[in-house]
Amino acid sequence: MDAPSYDFVVLGSGIAGLTFALEAAAHANVLVLCKADLQETNTAYAQGGIAAVLSSVDSFEQHVQDTLIAGAGLCNETAVRFMVARAPESINWLQQQRVLFDCAADKSIALGLEGGHSQKRIVHVKDHTGLSIQQALGKAALQHPNITVAPKHLGIDLLIQTTGPRKVCYGVQVLDIKAGTYKTILAKAVVLATGGAGQVYGHTTNPTIATGDGLAMAARAGAAIQNMEFFQFHPTALYDPAAEDTFLISEALRGAGAELVLPTGEAFMQRYHALGSLAPRDIVARAVFEQMQFCQSPCLYLDARQLPTGVIQQKFPSIYNRCKSIGIDPTIQLIPIVPAAHYQCGGVHTDLHGQTSVTGLYAIGEVACTGVHGANRLASNSLLEGVVFGKEAAAHATAKKSKLRITSFKSIVYEVPDTRNDAAVIKLKAELQAIMWEQAGIVRTTAGLQEAMYKLVELNYNLKHLHGFSVTVQEAKNLLMVAELTLEACLKRKGSIGGHFMKVTQNKKQVLAV
Incomplete structure (x- = not known):
């Protein structure tokens, strides 16, 4: 058996993935797979900051209530309280990683205000907080002896062992983009920290790599997915x-x-x-x-x-x-x-430890759905979520480190990478983005969502009949799955709430649903 094996394999190198890696590396060896370069993540584009109660006029209860109100009553309150209570120590941890937050005149951490917050509680580094965090955590990961960073590696499929109703993840199939070769990597646990899927829409603040890869992989593996109608x-x-x-x-x-x-x-x-x-x-x-x-x-x-x-x-x-x-x-x-x-509020369903419904598979950060955001994310809770649940998942995974031993495994056979049809796939992706923006964007209708589902069937058919495999093809495949999950969730959700806003028609007159 010549497949490399690690204690933990982390897909994604943003704030959640690197937090997990740095915490887990004290007890285990960790491989961090980056789709692009180490620093190319959604985190690096986050301008605002991190919400945390750090002043005497503020309180955990106020932060909790602001989060619940923004989430339109659909937050998991237990998860919200769990996250808010750990926010101050998360800021301390980031400072220990050499993140230099802006200070006020009295040398205390400067606190800003953002929408939905009742108090000033946003910790920031000017307007490039995410980039500063990314650089600090990236540097720490590269210097850690128990962390291996592999850029230009795209996760394709999770390796799943099924015994009755129980599914166990024991590794991942990846494409080495630079070499053009496939690899089977075994692990005692796999951690999805792949960020969101903003590229499913025609207008997005997300970088081009945000194509829902981890979400699609988890869905194909049978993991539970939740709240995909709530895109912010x-x-x-x-x-x-x-x-x-x-x-x-x-x-x-x-x-x-x-x-x-x-x-x-x-x-x-x-x-x-x-x-x-x-x-x-x-x-x-x-x-x-x-x-x-x-x-x-x-x-x-x-x-x-x-x-x-x-x-x-x-x-x-x-x-x-x-x-x-x-x-x-x-x-x-x-x-x-x-x-x-901007932000995918739903995702792979997890508990407070980042565990998914598949044993040995964790999800943290934007790809996950802990329930803290409900129907709409409160500003600057996302970077906070990445640190809090990245640390918690690492603590849980190292304490429960699987003793699973794979004596045999079956590598998945893929086509030889071939980019000849990439131009056609890029055109198909643009069609998908236009459909999603027009029919499943800020304002939606039942008829529009149903029409989008019909068009999705056609796009899936067209993609399957384009011969050849490439990164572009895989991204399109993943985006199509994200779109399908989103449309299905939109159609199931009745009425308007939070990020899901349905416009209905009655007697041929358009009325805004409330």
């Missing part, structure tokens, strides 16, 4: 039609005083919510979408002109520089914005 749309992505990527304008800018406005410069969010531009994201995103339709405008605007001199340049340098690169000076001009798919 961020209300303020930079409107730049010429750009190949979608740049996020952090909610922290609104927390600092920027206001959402119409093309006329008129503020409008008070019509929708008492918190105005700092209302929960699902409410703000729908309001922006609705006003764009009313105004027949391709975008709305963020007005940061009233912020004190120097604040944007000093606290939001990434946003300031990106705006300046397209000819916009946010200190004297309005910033054009549009909503974009």
Whole structure:
């Protein structure tokens, strides 16, 4: 038997995956597989910060209630309380990993405000918190003797042993993208930390690698999937039609005083919510979408002109520089914005230890569904979730380290990598993204969702009849599965709640469901 074996194999190198690896490596050997490079993750694009109760005027109960309200009553309250109580120690742990958070004048950690929060509790590194965390954890992982990092490796299928109703994961099949060869890797436990699936939508703040690979692998292996109808749309992505990527304008800018406005410069969010531009994201995103339709405008605007001199340049340098690169000076001009798919609130169902319904398979971070987000994620709870449940999964996995010994295994045979049909697959992916954006985006209808399901059957058929295997083909296959899971969940969920907003028709008149 010549397949390499590790105690733990982690797919994904964002905050959740690296937290697990660093914690578990004190007791075991860990392989971290990166689809791209170590630093290319959703985490690296997170601008805002991490929510944690660190001031005397704040409390765990307030953080819990803010999370439950944002989640529209569908959060797992036990999981929320579990996460909130561990937030302060998570910040301490990140500081131990050399993450240098911004400080206030008295040298204490500076705390910002974001939508849905009743207190200032957002810990940040200017407007590039995720990137700073990614760099610190990545450096620590590379220096750890018990962690092996393998970039350019794509997970394809989980290795599953089935005995009666019990499924056990004992490894993973991967593609070495650079070498163009397949590998079978055995493990006492496999950890999915592959992030979300924003690329299923035509407009997303997610990087190109966010194609739902871990979610699709888990679904194919028979793991339970939950809450896929709740996809969060961020209300303020930079409107730049010429750009190949979608740049996020952090909610922290609104927390600092920027206001959402119409093309006329008129503020409008008070019509929708008492918190105005700092209302929960699902409410703000729908309001922006609705006003764009009313105004027949391709975008709305963020007005940061009233912020004190120097604040944007000093606290939001990434946003300031990106705006300046397209000819916009946010200190004297309005910033054009549009909503974009941002965060997958559902995912692979887990318990508080990151365990899935498949023995030996853990899921942490955005790919997982612990229930802490419910129908809509509270701002800056995502990086927190990655640390809290990454640490908890590592503690559980090392304490319960499987004694499973595989005496024989069957490698899955795949086609030789072939990119000749990639152009056709890219076109198919674009069709899927357009369908999902139009029919399963910010506002949905039953008829539109059903139509999308019919089109999905056709796209699946077309993909199966394109010969050859490649990374592009695998990503399209995974996105199609994500789309199917999402559409099915949308159709099962009756009415509107949180990130799932259904528009229904009655007597040929359109009425917004509540």
